[in-house]
Each structure stands twice: as structure tokens, then as C-alpha cells.
Amino acid sequence: MLHIYCPHCCEYREEEEFHCKGQAHIARPLDPDNCSEQEWANFIFFRKNTKGQHQELWHHSAGCGKFFNVSRNTITYKIEQSYLLGTAPQPVLDVNKEGKA
Amino acid sequence: MEKYSGLSLVKHSLSHHENWERQWANPTPNKKYDIIIVGAGGHGLATAYYLAKVHGITNVAVLEKNHLAGGNIARNTTIVRSNYLWDESAALYEHSMKLWEGLSQDLNYNVMFSQRGVYHTCHTLGDMRANERLVHANQIQGVDNEMLTAEQLQKEIPTLDCSAGARYPIMGASVQRRAGNARHDAVAWGYARAASALGVHLIQNCEVTGMIIDGSNTIRGVKTKQYGEIRADRVGCVAAGNSGEMARMAGFEMPVESHPLQALVSEPIKPFLDTVVMSNHVHGYMSQSDKGDLVIGAGIDGWVGYGQRGSYPIIEHTIQAIVEMFPCTSRVRMNRQWGGIVDTTPDACPIIGTTPVKNMFMNCGWGTGGFKGTPGSGWAFAETLAQGKPGDLAAPFSMDRFVTGALIDEHGAAGVAH
Ligand SMILES: Cc1cc2nc3c(=O)[nH]c(=O)nc-3n(C[C@H](O)[C@H](O)[C@H](O)COP(=O)(O)OP(=O)(O)OC[C@H]3O[C@@H](n4cnc5c(N)ncnc54)[C@H](O)[C@@H]3O)c2cc1C
Ligand SMILES: [Zn+2]
Numbered sequence: 001m002l003h004i005y006c007p008h009c010c011e012y013r014e015e016e017e018f019h020c021k022g023q024a025h026i027a028r029p030l031d032p033d034n035c036s037e038q039e040w041a042n043f044i045f046f047r048k049n050t051k052g053q054h055q056e057l058w059h060h061s062a063g064c065g066k067f068f069n070v071s072r073n074t075i076t077y078k079i080e081q082s083y084l085l086g087t088a089p090q091p092v093l094d095v096n097k098e099g100k101a
Numbered sequence: 102m103e104k105y106s107g108l109s110l111v112k113h114s115l116s117h118h119e120n121w122e123r124q125w126a127n128p129t130p131n132k133k134y135d136i137i138i139v140g141a142g143g144h145g146l147a148t149a150y151y152l153a154k155v156h157g158i159t160n161v162a163v164l165e166k167n168h169l170a171g172g173n174i175a176r177n178t179t180i181v182r183s184n185y186l187w188d189e190s191a192a193l194y195e196h197s198m199k200l201w202e203g204l205s206q207d208l209n210y211n212v213m214f215s216q217r218g219v220y221h222t223c224h225t226l227g228d229m230r231a232n233e234r235l236v237h238a239n240q241i242q243g244v245d246n247e248m249l250t251a252e253q254l255q256k257e258i259p260t261l262d263c264s265a266g267a268r269y270p271i272m273g274a275s276v277q278r279r280a281g282n283a284r285h286d287a288v289a290w291g292y293a294r295a296a297s298a299l300g301v302h303l304i305q306n307c308e309v310t311g312m313i314i315d316g317s318n319t320i321r322g323v324k325t326k327q328y329g330e331i332r333a334d335r336v337g338c339v340a341a342g343n344s345g346e347m348a349r350m351a352g353f354e355m356p357v358e359s360h361p362l363q364a365l366v367s368e369p370i371k372p373f374l375d376t377v378v379m380s381n382h383v384h385g386y387m388s389q390s391d392k393g394d395l396v397i398g399a400g401i402d403g404w405v406g407y408g409q410r411g412s413y414p415i416i417e418h419t420i421q422a423i424v425e426m427f428p429c430t431s432r433v434r435m436n437r438q439w440g441g442i443v444d445t446t447p448d449a450c451p452i453i454g455t456t457p458v459k460n461m462f463m464n465c466g467w468g469t470g471g472f473k474g475t476p477g478s479g480w481a482f483a484e485t486l487a488q489g490k491p492g493d494l495a496a497p498f499s500m501d502r503f504v505t506g507a508l509i510d511e512h513g514a515a516g517v518a519h
Contacts, residue, residue, distance in 0.1 A: 001412050001414060002404075014414075016414045019403060020403040037505065042354070045356035046503070047355075048345075049345035049355070051345070051346055074359075074406050074408075075408055076408065
């Protein structure tokens with residue numbers, strides 16, 4: 001079970017209170033009327049599917065109802081940090097593929 | 102290849118079954134092949150077998166980073182059915198079903214395919230409508246599928262709680278009677294043995310770490326951890342949960358995400374369930390193995406994960422669903438629980454076909470439900486690799502559909518987890 005820190009509630013809560021909403025920091029095309037089909041496809045469907053350190057969007061759905069980002073290792077599942085939307089994750093130690101620092 | 106038969110059993114009993122020949126060879130790889138297949142799961146092995154058998158191409162290597170058949174093929178809950186909604190997927194899965202029906206004979210290997218039927222229970226009006234629509238679509242496609250009332254269902258499965266007092270009362274069900282399950286390991290081993298006998302090289306403990314791509318964006322082979330470079334004219338990637346890694350090595354992204362999917366089995370108990378029951382609504386499914394264990398499948402964890410394990414709340418939720426459907430199982434103890442990494446796509450259908458790199462092909466995105474597709478997947482991908490382009494069965498499943506918008510939305514029919 002993941003133990004997730006909500007930066008809005010400023011508390012650790014159990015995974016069941018949250019929903020993962022997938023890869024974070026996907027920018028919506030600035031000029032949607034002039035996007036190619038490939039650009040729309042990239043925005044809607046194509047994903048990094050990172051094996052290693054992954055930034056993802058979470059929703060505190062059964063808590064405060066707010067969104068935030070989490071940086072998590074997808075091999076070890078260890079959560080490095082939670083951070084607010086519109087901010088970048090703090091730089092951390094380089095985590096190699098096996099997840100050992 | 103020594104043919105398996107009743108007679109061979111009797112013959113080998115004379116030497117206490119100590120002289121059976123090895124099921125497949127363990128060659129060291131050549132420097133170059135016509136075709137390299139990455140991943141010796143069910144789909145990779147089936148691809149190799151049909152390449153050799155149907156297309157006569159035997160200068161083929163299957164590269165596997167671990168021992169063969171240790172990935173999802175060894176971790177799934179073995180449900181086989183073909184009652185999908187759209188014509189494209191029904192054609193693919195029904196082709197697979199027809200291959201299943203003759204597979205043990207074809208491979209001379211008992212894959213224990215058991216057509217014990219698969220039921221989808223309906224708990225809401227929405228469920229009923231979706232399943233009736235599916236049944237009608239299947240009838241037009243020539244795929245068997247029928248609706249049952251709750252009373253009929255109760256007669257066919259006495260231990261299932263079809264009472265009005267259930268928390269989510271069952272209103273009816275659809276059933277595909279030709280559906281069922283099979284022994285997963287035997288499927289992989291049977292394909293491996295038959296492919297090896299036709300001359301295919303199965304290279305175990307050979308991890309692909311990179312793709313060799315030349316200046317004209319054409320693949321020339323793969324880099325491996327244990328054997329260095331191995332060249333090939335064409336490369337087909339069938340790496341299930343690691344398909345995203347294959348794409349990354351070749352420098353492109355895909356509409357695929359890898360998630361943990363969990364399953365569990367109970368202690369063996371006396372036979373009480375002779376079929377497969379699944380519920381999309383309470384979200385769980387169960388069958389009973391020939392050994393007597395209850396085989397229970399969960400849904401995916403909602404986040405990307407490569408750890409071959411998932412979260413506990415998913416297991417808890419699944420067990421709640423099973424006890425809701427089969428109250429008599431509430432005190433059965435669970436023996437083992439595990440996870441596999443499944444490669445899911447936005448429309449719950451696989452991706453089979455070409456990639457942005459010339460002569461590199463992908464067969465992935467089978468997600469939570471690729472075991473049933475093993476023979477059909479291998480058959481369609483072998484055709485793709487042999488011809489250098491997809492045939493009729495595979496063509497609608499190109500990665501391009503996510504750009505053109507021609508999705509094949511099987512979320513309704515794919516249901517719980519397969
Ligand atoms: C818990 C669970 C339950 C399931 N239940 C069902 C079900 O009831 N019915 C159903 O139809 N489907 C089910 N599935 C889905 C099904 O198991 C998969 O869709 C299917 O097995 C995937 O194809 P495969 O057998 O080729 O995959 P795998 O067996 O995973 O094969 C992929 C292979 O690629 C290898 N590989 C990866 N990276 C590399 C590399 N770099 N170099 C070399 N080799 C590499 C892996 O080691 C692996 O052996 C279930 C899956 C899970 C996890
Ligand atoms: Zn919160």
C-alpha cells in the first residue's frame with residue numbers, strides 16, 4: 001500500500017483515499033486549432049511509461065479533493081516527494097534503474 | 102521431436118520415465134538471423150512457431166532475458182473467450198479460439214484446453230443492456246454468446262448468490278459456452294517445443310539492451326547483454342509489460358502504459374465450480390483449477406509500475422467481490438498472491454504492426470487479456486513479420502489508429518481484467 005503525502009492537507013494518508021491520474025506535466029497544445037493529428041495524438045494518448053523515476057498527477061479524491069504531483073520510482077514504488085501543481089519536483093539524488101541511490 | 106502418445110508413455114514407463122528427451126534445445130546464438138523475436142512469452146513463442154510452420158521461415162531466434170515463459174504467460178488466470186464487441190477484435194479473438202480448439206493436436210502437447218464456459222454476470226440495467234448488445238453483435242459475427250435470466254443462471258451455478266437479497270442482485274448473465282481455460286505453462290512449453298523442433302533458436306538468459314538502427318532509420322539487429330550484437334533483417338518485439346522499454350531503445354513513444362495486475366489462489370478445496378464466472382460490476386472473477394484451488398483475478402493498479410507486485414487494497418476489493426458473489430467461500434484461505442506487468446492501451450485493444458523504425462515491428466498492448474489471444478496473436482504477428490506488413494487480421498490494430506482516431510473501443514467487452 002502506498003503512503004502518500006498530500007501537500008494540501010499536509011498529511012500522509014493511505015493510498016485508498018487517492019486516485020492516480022497518470023503522467024504529470026503534459027502541456028495542453030497552445031494553439032489547438034492548428035495542431036496536427038500527430039500532435040493531438042501525442043497529447044491525448046502517447047505516454048512516457050517510465051521505468052524508473054516518474055512524475056505523476058494524483059487526486060485526493062476521498063480527502064480534500066485537490067490535485068497535486070508525485071515523483072515516484074516505478075520499479076521500487078518508493079515515493080520521492082509530493083509537490084504542488086505548477087511547481088517542479090526538487091532535485092534529488094540520482095536514482096539508477098534498480099532504484100538504489 | 103519424439104511424438105507424445107499413449108504408446109510413448111508405456112514405453113518410457115519401462116525405464117522409469119528417466120529417458121524422456123529434452124523438450125527444446127538451448128543453442129548459442131548465431132551472428133545473424135532472418136528474424137529476431139524479442140520476448141519468449143506465449144506470444145513470442147507462438148509467433149516463432151507459426152513463422153516456421155505456416156511461412157517456412159526457420160532462421161529465427163527468440164531472445165528472452167530470463168528463462169522462457171516466466172512473464173505474464175506464467176502469471177495469468179488462463180481465461181479464454183472470444184466474445185468481443187467490435188468486428189475487428191471479434192475476428193482476431195475468434196481466430197484465436199479456433200486455433201485453441203485444435204491446439205493440443207497441432208502441437209502434440211496437452212494444453213488442457215477446457216471449454217467449460219465463461220459467464221458475465223449483470224447487476225444493473227446498464228450491465229444487462231451492454232451484455233445484450235454484445236450477444237447480438239456476436240450473433241451477427243458468428244461468435245457464440247447467449248443471455249440467461251437470473252433463474253437459469255442459478256440453476257447452472259448453484260453456489261452463485263443469485264438471490265434478490267444480495268447487495269448487488271444479479272439480474273442475468275451472458276455466457277459463451279465455447280469459452281473456458283487452459284494450462285498456461287503448457288501453452289508456452291508446447292509452442293517452444295514445436296518451434297524448436299522446426300529449427301527456431303530459443304535463446305534464454307539473453308537480455309536485449311538496445312536496437313541497432315542505421316542512418317536510414319532501418320533496424321539491423323539488437324544489442325544484448327550476454328551475447329553482444331545479433332543481427333537480423335527484421336525484429337519483432339513481443340515484450341508485454343516491457344514494450345515501452347523496447348520503444349524507448351528505438352527512440353519513439355507509444356500509447357501504452359504498464360501497470361501491475363494481481364491474482365491469487367486459495368488452498369485446494371473439493372470441486373464446487375465447474376466454470377468461470379466474472380462480474381464487471383462488483384469487479385472480480387473466479388474459476389476452480391483441476392487441483393481444486395480457486396483462481397481469482399483482480400483489476401489493475403491505477404499507476405504505472407514495473408515491480409511485478411501491486412497494492413493490497415486491490416486484493417481486498419477483489420476478495421470482497423468474490424465473497425459477495427460466492428458467500429460460501431468466505432472462510433476459504435488464500436495460498437499465494439502475485440502480480441504481473443501488463444501493457445495497457447487507451448482502447449483496451451492490442452497494437453500489432455509496423456513502427457516508426459523500418460523493419461521493426463511491435464506486438465503489444467494485450468494488457469489484461471492476452472492469454473486468450475496467444476495463438477491468434479502469434480498467427481497474425483508471424484504473418485506481419487513474414488510479409489513485412491500486417492495481414493487482414495492485424496491491419497486494424499496498427500499504432501496509427503491513435504493518430505487517425507480509428508480506435509477499437511473494447512472497454513465494455515474487455516470488462517474486468519481479461
Ligand atoms: C495476474 C494476471 C492475470 C491475467 N489473466 C488473464 C486471463 O485470465 N485471460 C487472458 O486472456 N489474459 C490474462 N492476462 C494477460 C496475459 O497474461 C498477457 O496479456 C499475455 O501473457 C502477454 O503475452 P506474453 O505471454 O507474450 O507475455 P510475457 O509472458 O510477459 O512475455 C514477455 C517476455 O518478454 C521478455 N522480455 C522483456 N524485456 C525483455 C528484454 N529487454 N530482452 C529480452 N526479453 C525481454 C520477458 O522476460 C517476458 O518473458 C493476465 C495477466 C496477469 C498479469
Ligand atoms: Zn488532501
